Amino acid sequence: MKNKVIPVEEAVAHVKDGDHIMVGGFLKGGTPDVSVRELIRQGQKGLTLTSNDTGRPDCAVFDLVGAGRVAVINASYIGANPETGKMLIENPGSVRLFPQGTLAEKVRCGGFGLGGVLTPVGVGTVVEEGKQKLVVDGKEYLLETALHADVAFVKAHAADEAGNLLIRGNAKNFNVVMAAAADYVIAEVDEILPVGSIGPEDVTVPGALVNAIVKGGACA
Amino acid sequence: MKNKVIPVEEAVAHVKDGDHIMVGGFLKGGTPDVSVRELIRQGQKGLTLTSNDTGRPDCAVFDLVGAGRVAVINASYIGANPETGKMLIENPGSVRLFPQGTLAEKVRCGGFGLGGVLTPVGVGTVVEEGKQKLVVDGKEYLLETALHADVAFVKAHAADEAGNLLIRGNAKNFNVVMAAAADYVIAEVDEILPVGSIGPEDVTVPGALVNAIVKGGACA
């Protein structure tokens, strides 16, 4: 089987101007900072970004927004990124806010071949604007549709050379479902291990979903 | 915190005539046989049963159907249980067949507070009969709605006394989501351990979902 470990420059070069990218992480937890820094360096622009929070000042995705590379954002909480806040004020359509559980389900739908889900969350609030409302068994739900990306950036503690990922603790957050929801998946990891080193109960994301493994580490 | 380990007789007595029960397992893998045998002994009837396959001859749920206790079945595959097949032939409305992935999502929706999902599976087949069809981004989907039960019977390898479950291998099957999708959850386990014995990465089902822990074992 192909060894999927490649240089970060090569992996990130799969992103094209205008692509939809997903970036895993919850604030600073489980964020693929080395590969997103490389994306800033390479200069792709006009991106659509799906990220729970677009980071806080110590996250690379924070700077990606600050560098003006992102045209449209799907997020749930942007209170830690004033650059995203500025985008929203200046161009309200450029930042789409979703309840966090809804955002998680939208990405899961994109990864798992579902067209959408019915959620009661957002009913009776501005979140329902422009969305289809359905009644099932007398209860109102919003139809929230799938999100699918061109490239996903995810973070794991370790990968084996086939791309099986071990994600520790609650760094799992959006990383698991984003790995399913993109055409090309870049997994940034602290450790790279031989195939079989991660036991079958410990693999968090199957290698079948991962296209490239890049080495993470401290980044400026 | 309350120790949830109780006698199987007491746990199963929560089932009332006419209840909707879910029984985890995939054929013989991960089936709660001791507690379902007790249900047969107690005699509750007119049940609605959600089970992937209603078992094969070495499963208790097979005999539950055979004993005539079940009025309505939700399943995906019944080829190993001729008793269920007989029910379907004699009273077609009594056995509702769903694609297996759809059945899994329906239970997940019930457990996770969603009203339903849109799946492309079943479009253009008899599965779409009587269901709402929605088009999202030009693609047709069936709306498949949530299933929620009164009592779920699930099987795990081990539980701690707070009800945290460790389910090994692919015995996870329907057991994980069924544990979320019922008002009262009976977990049948081979081993009962002190709280904290199952590490935070190894807990498959949180104890918060489990109401009763009963000891499994070989059953006649």
Next chain:
Amino acid sequence: MMQGREIIARRVALEFKDGDVVNLGIGIPTLAANYLPEGVHIQLQSENGMLGMGGAASPEAASLDITDAGGNPVTVLPGGMFFDSPFSFGLIRGGHVDETVLGALEVDQEGNLASWMIPGKRVPGMGGAMDLVVGARRVIVAMEHVNKDGSAKILKKCRLPLTAAHKVNLVVTNAAVLKVKPGGGLVLTELAPETTLEQALAGIEADVEVSPDLKTMPIL
């Protein structure tokens, strides 16, 4: 004299039953965990993917793989577990969180709640708040009785965009406790120590019934 924040936190802590799963918002709600009555043990849910959250991690143990919903390194307690965002919000939306405690900008007499945006000024996003308020079994708002300028936060009708409609069960402030009746309507049931009924009512715009059993918060 007890600070307002401490009054709120101490009173909120009395709402928890032994074994409850509780999600505490950032700020005052988080303080409530410090004042649990003897014999009451709760399990903290952190929406970024953990049940059984402990306190802040020591510098040596700190890891970005185990963080609270503010992104800060924490610990996990025995009997806890980690999961990804879809599972976490599945637990929340599915009614598996007993209490959610969160701050608010405004609450009204119909049990509506506004907590996530001030149009044109501050739009941090709803994060997980909408899911929590819709999904948790009980919603407790913990907030200052009035705004800094002395204006009311407990209104006839919320003016800011809602977090959810008709979902609040209890409002705890530094001056009073108010119950929301099923179907709407506020009942003032308790006063803070050293607060008179007139003082409490003066800060409330909403129509309020005063309980015939009006008492002082049992927090001393």
Next chain:
Amino acid sequence: MMQGREIIARRVALEFKDGDVVNLGIGIPTLAANYLPEGVHIQLQSENGMLGMGGAASPEAASLDITDAGGNPVTVLPGGMFFDSPFSFGLIRGGHVDETVLGALEVDQEGNLASWMIPGKRVPGMGGAMDLVVGARRVIVAMEHVNKDGSAKILKKCRLPLTAAHKVNLVVTNAAVLKVKPGGGLVLTELAPETTLEQALAGIEADVEVSPDLKTMPIL
């Protein structure tokens, strides 16, 4: 002379690329794993919750916690993993399975497939077949060329209830290989050893183009 079943299995095995994730139905499809070309390693997906399925478990290692889709104890290979049913069918529906190989009662020239029921006679349920056929990147039907009574299985239009519409990519029988063109239409591309074009066509009711590059199956 090579048995029909072996011809089919050997020919199907040539469809796999190194690294593919493959789901093999019970019966002939399962045999294909025995005939992989040198250097081609595939990962078997078992819809009851496993990637990297190995062979039958030894009596000592056999466990009901690790079973194949027939419920029989098997092993897991290094680099494999376990998951629950929603995740398993998420992988399937989400396009993360490269090939699904399954038997069929009927196939037609529009790429329709009937494999799961004979009304009034045999209704085993669709199990995972509908999800697999809709979700897998390529659908390969592996079946006898004609029914036991000599009647055709490759039809102008399926008469039995469909498993899915327009999803079959390739049909491999003991007499021939037929490709389904995008948009519909069958092209006979290969003949089994010792089978003549006339023999193959005699067993087919559908309209069939014969490929100008017609060749013998490269399975010897």
